[in-house]
Amino acid sequence: MSENNLLDVKDLVVEIPTRRGLLQPVNGVSFSIAAGEIVGVVGESGAGKSITGAALIGLLDKPARIGSGTVHLNGKLISSLSEAQLRTVRGRQIGTVFQDPLTSLDPLMSVGNQLAETAMAHLEISRSDARKKALQALIDVGIPAAKTRLDAYPHEFSGGMRQRVVIALALIGEPDLIIADEPTTALDVSVQAQVLMLLKRLCRERNTGVMLITHDMGVIAETTDRVVVLYAGRVAEIGNTKEVITASNHPYTKGLVGATPNPSNTDDENVRLNQIPGSMPGLLSLPTGCPFNPRCNEVMEVCKTTLPVLTPYKQSTIACHLASHHASHLPSEKTS
């Protein structure tokens, strides 16, 4: 474990006991986030992205639980804290932004009071100072006429403005890390661009780390420094965003990037989108070996029997037998 990492997740396993057996929606996920770094977590529905985020801050719904693995924040173990201890972590050290801003805000409380209450809960300050801080927080996220909007209720804001308030709420406890779970999925594209730029700017200014959970490869490319690609609860590929997207060493990443239509594509006459056959397997019917093997177009015999481990390959790290296959059988490939 590196000392200067803000967040260190090691072999995280989330379990859900059911009558039909033990499900593992997150199965041995490891990654880290440095201070001020934006790390994307990408995958399709059922890949385990949201449940990973929820596990980090102890917000798993029962009966889901952390089965094994560790989560360290600033070198301190947080995955085994009690509910009371977690409360000092949530909001103070880790802020959260969820998909739907309307359900993240209390409809019966003015946004100013929500912000001030959060500030008072986490930072030992007086009510009047908290109110000043709330006003500054609204100004920072670009709410026009913030002073008069302080006493407005969530329903008086538009969707984009509400998500700005949620970001202000996440940042007011001065956390070191923000977990943003699909923060712009419910927003229109022009507003999405505004919110992402805002999140990026504020976190850069404050040196706050961000875990950005999304299904949109375009958002990942434009916003994040590094990316973790999840498939069926496991890390398929991890590396610097640019390398992962341009080189796409894991066949699943390659498929995801190829399947994403690109609005800036110029030679678009009659190109077919790359399609990955089939869909993500259910947790009760995971294939043996590599979970991606039934959909993979580069599948080998070994993929059907043995689970691949994360191996450094070219500029990123992939969980794919291709990495070791190339290393042992095609030594000339190593230099390419």
Next chain:
Amino acid sequence: MKEPLVSVQNLSRTFDVSKPWLNRLLSAEGRRTLTAVDGVDFNIERGTTYALVGESGSGKSTIAKMLVGLLKPSSGIVHIDGVDLVTASADKIAATRKRIQMIFQDPYASLNPRWRVRDIVAEPIVAFKNVSAKEQHYQVDELLEKVGMSSKDADKFPHEFSGGQRQRIGIARALAAEPEFIVCDEPTSALDVSVQAQVLNLMRDLQRDLGLTYLFITHDLAVVRYMADHVGVLYLGRLIESAPRAELFQNPAHPYTQMLIDAAPRVDGFGRNHEPSDGEIPDPISPPSGCHFHPRCKQRSDQCDHQVPEVIHFGTRTVSCLLHGNK
């Protein structure tokens, strides 16, 4: 010149969003109307895809409903193959509506959970064609295979399928009526990207093989770039720009189109720092005066806040912006 299959002229739709009359009486308020669609014109050529793009509240779904006859226009004309969907005789309208089908956004809500796939896909066949049970059985099997499923799937229920497969069932049902024109209202926005690619490829193959005409409604410009032949951009109920796909993307004429193209996230836009435009779509009940887009426009002039821009035609394109009216 060939007659377009679909011709929409000056189409408008308003909704009454007034409070109940007692509330109006007590607070001395008048009626309030929401103009969802405001004087929209476009044509769709046979065998092509026309895409309508817009953000929420732009009126795109309202137009879809008017084109399939689920909503009556407040004013304006919808011609499908020369038949006016409002004024023609009931027989003619019924005959024309057989040739129009729709694919919906949510594959979970648009299939009856208590029906087997066979009955869902067979419904248009039962309604429109007088065929024997055996022939009907055969047609359903064929349709399912056409959309990339197996005839064994016909006896299952919708809940046994994933989102992408359900959308295929929805497409098979639409094809069962042997339509010429299919209105697709955000058909892939509920799907994962790898499954979206499967469905979009399928829709393109079907268009090529069966000569279908699509009206494709979406908020996603990337999907438009892949699917459309001609694109119309809507903003608060007005069609502000309409152009062939390549021209629209290479040389957008309206500042809003430019803004939409800039705002769409790109897979190759690493660390792109662009200055997104301010503001959001205004309330359609009290839209801004003049050009609806002027409060957010970076190129506005003094005229824009009181003068409604006229539709300017040049070649195959139209644009409604005073920037081009002054030339």
